[in-house]
Amino acid sequence: MGLGPGSPDCLTGEVRDALSQAQVVIGYKAYVELAASLLEGKEVHASGMTRELDRAGQAMDLALAGRRVVLVSSGDPGVYGMAAVVLELAAARGLELGGQAGQLDLRVLPGVPAAMAAAALLGAPLAHDFACISLSDRLTPWELIERRLDLAAQADLVLVIYNPKSKGRAWQLGRALEIIAVHRGPSTPVGVVGKARREGQRVTVTDLARAEGVPVDMQTILVVGNSQSFVHAGRMATPRGYLGKYGHPQPDDKA
Amino acid sequence: MGLGPGSPDCLTGEVRDALSQAQVVIGYKAYVELAASLLEGKEVHASGMTRELDRAGQAMDLALAGRRVVLVSSGDPGVYGMAAVVLELAAARGLELGGQAGQLDLRVLPGVPAAMAAAALLGAPLAHDFACISLSDRLTPWELIERRLDLAAQADLVLVIYNPKSKGRAWQLGRALEIIAVHRGPSTPVGVVGKARREGQRVTVTDLARAEGVPVDMQTILVVGNSQSFVHAGRMATPRGYLGKYGHPQPDDKA
Numbered sequence: 001m002g003l004g005p006g007s008p009d010c011l012t013g014e015v016r017d018a019l020s021q022a023q024v025v026i027g028y029k030a031y032v033e034l035a036a037s038l039l040e041g042k043e044v045h046a047s048g049m050t051r052e053l054d055r056a057g058q059a060m061d062l063a064l065a066g067r068r069v070v071l072v073s074s075g076d077p078g079v080y081g082m083a084a085v086v087l088e089l090a091a092a093r094g095l096e097l098g099g100q101a102g103q104l105d106l107r108v109l110p111g112v113p114a115a116m117a118a119a120a121l122l123g124a125p126l127a128h129d130f131a132c133i134s135l136s137d138r139l140t141p142w143e144l145i146e147r148r149l150d151l152a153a154q155a156d157l158v159l160v161i162y163n164p165k166s167k168g169r170a171w172q173l174g175r176a177l178e179i180i181a182v183h184r185g186p187s188t189p190v191g192v193v194g195k196a197r198r199e200g201q202r203v204t205v206t207d208l209a210r211a212e213g214v215p216v217d218m219q220t221i222l223v224v225g226n227s228q229s230f231v232h233a234g235r236m237a238t239p240r241g242y243l244g245k246y247g248h249p250q251p252d253d254k255a
Numbered sequence: 256m257g258l259g260p261g262s263p264d265c266l267t268g269e270v271r272d273a274l275s276q277a278q279v280v281i282g283y284k285a286y287v288e289l290a291a292s293l294l295e296g297k298e299v300h301a302s303g304m305t306r307e308l309d310r311a312g313q314a315m316d317l318a319l320a321g322r323r324v325v326l327v328s329s330g331d332p333g334v335y336g337m338a339a340v341v342l343e344l345a346a347a348r349g350l351e352l353g354g355q356a357g358q359l360d361l362r363v364l365p366g367v368p369a370a371m372a373a374a375a376l377l378g379a380p381l382a383h384d385f386a387c388i389s390l391s392d393r394l395t396p397w398e399l400i401e402r403r404l405d406l407a408a409q410a411d412l413v414l415v416i417y418n419p420k421s422k423g424r425a426w427q428l429g430r431a432l433e434i435i436a437v438h439r440g441p442s443t444p445v446g447v448v449g450k451a452r453r454e455g456q457r458v459t460v461t462d463l464a465r466a467e468g469v470p471v472d473m474q475t476i477l478v479v480g481n482s483q484s485f486v487h488a489g490r491m492a493t494p495r496g497y498l499g500k501y502g503h504p505q506p507d508d509k510a
Contacts, residue, residue, distance in 0.1 A: 002371075008268070009267065009268040009272070010268070010269060010365070011268060012259065012264065012265050012266060013264040013265070013268075014262075014264040014265060017264070052497050053497050053498070076367070076371045076374075076375075077375070078371060078374045078379045078380070078382060079381050079382070080382060080383070080495065081379070081382065083382065083492075084378075084382030084383075084494060085382075085495060086379075087487060088492065088494050088497065088498050090487060091485060091487035091488075092498055095488070097488040097489065098488075106490075108374075108376075108378065109375065110371040110374070110375040111371075112331070112365045113368070113371060116331045116333060116334065116368060117365050119333045119363075120331075120332070120333055120338070120365040123342050123363065124332070124333045126333045126334050127334070127335060127336065127338065127340075128335070128339075128389075128395070129386065129387060129389060129403055130387055131386040131407065132384060132385055133412075139495060139496035139497065139499070140496065147410060148384055148410045148411070151406045151407070151409050152406070152410055152412070154406050155406035155407055156403070157388075230346060232352075233345065233350070233351050233352040235342055235352060235361075237338075237339045237342035237343065238339060240343070240394060242307050242340055242343065242394065243308070243343050244394070
């Protein structure tokens with residue numbers, strides 16, 4: 001399940017219900033803490049980074065033993081989240097999915113992704129075609145990440161950049177912005193959102209020439225506009241094109 | 256605000272609260288109907304397609320007149336939604352954003368996007384880098400849509416296709432799948448989700464060779480896997496790569 005960006009009022013009703021009915025809650029420490037107020041009386045297993053496979057395996061084993069288990073991700077569990085790790089492991093184990101004995105009764109409950117929470121704080125930068133690309137080269141070759149950035153920038157897609165930086169990864173964001181700048185002008189709007197809907201939230205609207213100067217960390221999302229994106233009154237938006245097509249509403253054009 | 260995919264249990268708490276506090280609710284007819292159970296006692300303005308600018312203008316005018324107005328989108332209001340239309344119009348009118356007299360006090364409340372609701376039903380196809388591309392050429396030149404499909408397919412991004420078909424747009428999806436097939440094999444997994452989390456929901460997992468045969472409409476989302484995506488037990492997933500990196504959990508590798 002996806003806990004959304006962090007603020008409890010961004011949880012969906014079904015995620016709240018599933019949490020309240022769960023017997024066991026498993027997740028990355030920082031995410032389990034986001035849901036702390038909803039976990040009273042439950043068996044909680046919180047673990048660290050790189051323990052993703054262990055968490056998925058533990059959730060699977062406990063569910064197969066008959067417990068009602070939730071595995072939590074922040075944001076949406078399908079977007080760089082744990083849902084795929086569960087399916088990778090189920091496939092590796094040849095485990096059938098369903099409600100019968102010996103099967104895993106798996107449901108994926110969506111949440112508000114971090115990208116959309118960040119975009120809402122910036123304005124509406126994702127209103128036209130966009131790509132989400134993670135700069136983490138822990139599990140993905142850096143050459144492939146560069147290629148994706150280059151092609152997505154050529155395609156004039158709005159770019160959402162996840163994981164711009166972490167301990168031990170300092171230069172990737174600068175290189176990524178260089179690649180994008182081959183195809184986009186220095187005044188292209190860029191939004192930088194740190195800790196969206198969490199304590200310490202920071203929202204900055206800047207441009208491609210200055211984006212590298214904005215402090216970022218692992219919880220920061222960057223949104224690089226396409227060639228049509230604009231900034232108005234401190235907000236960033238990408239037009240859908242209605243004004244270009246229809247112009248201002250005419251008196252005889254009202255519904 | 257974003258109502259999420261359709262099912263009331265996919266609303267976030269803050270959207271539910273803002274709806275209950277609203278005096279006026281404005282939106283596309285079909286979306287206003289999704290929220291019907293929450294609208295009692297409110298002034299409701301529902302209108303049709305192509306009335307997007309009118310709706311944004313009306314919401315703005317009523318808000319500037321001191322009413323508490325919500326403008327609803329399905330899914331997330333920033334993803335092909337109304338938030339950008341409001342900002343386009345605010346910019347065209349030179350309207351300042353803020354809480355002072357003569358300013359528009361604008362907040363964008365995110366929701367679960369249709370793409371993530373569809374992905375959750377399919378499994379976890381969006382667990383690695385992906386692009387969202389709309390096939391609607393009502394406001395976007397078809398040549399640009401083709402170029403984006405081609406480059407995103409080259410980039411081995413998972414592809415989320417919005418608006419595959421509508422009245423008067425029948426051939427676009429077939430052409431889009433042809434472009435993608437230049438770069439991806441015929442057995443590439445494809446998920447097709449109609450009316451995610453609404454009455455009449457249909458979930459199909461197929462492959463690129465057979466995707467065109469699956470019935471689609473304007474409310475259908477397609478997800479085309481990348482070169483690593485797989486199908487297991489009827490679900491579609493894109494690996495994050497943990498199994499490749501760490502292999503199966505070892506006894507001495509537990510948290």
